[in-house]
Amino acid sequence: LPEGKPEKILLELYPPADKxxxxxxxxxxxxxxxxxxxxxQVEFRVLVNADLVEELLRLGDKVxxxxxxxxxxxxxxxxxxxxxxxxx
Numbered sequence: 001l002p003e004g005k006p007e008k009i010l011l012e013l014y015p016p017a018d019k020x021x022x023x024x025x026x027x028x029x030x031x032x033x034x035x036x037x038x039x040x041q042v043e044f045r046v047l048v049n050a051d052l053v054e055e056l057l058r059l060g061d062k063v064x065x066x067x068x069x070x071x072x073x074x075x076x077x078x079x080x081x082x083x084x085x086x087x088x
Contacts (some may be wrong), residue, residue, distance in 0.1 A: 006045040009052075010067040013040045017062035026055060041066075053078065 010033075013021055018040035022032070027044040034041040046052060048071050056063055056075055065072040 004047055007048055007068055007071075008043060008045055009048070009065070009071065010041065010043050011056075012064040012066055013042065013059070014038070014062045014064075017059045020059075 006029075011021075018035075021030070021042060022040065025044075026042075027046050029046070030042055030044040032040065033043055048068070053071070053074060056065065056071075057078055065075055
């Protein structure tokens with residue numbers, strides 16, 4: 001069983017990922033906080049784990065983690081490591 005407690009996740013999504021998460025929410029607790037033509041802000045409560053990180057990385061440059069800062073740093077680190085592969 002997963003350990004820890006669910007955390008509040010706050011994301012900013014850009015087209016076309018905004019539509020994707022509107023049509024197929026990442027989690028049942030997902031709430032839309034703000035909609036606009038440029039982005040969508042959603043919030044949900046889940047355990048931060050490898051599955052979540054993988055799902056967010058799949059969205060690439062169409063998602064920005066606003067909270068929690070630990071998840072934001074983890075994703076930024078993964079993306080920096082990926083970028084290093086292209087600089088060689």
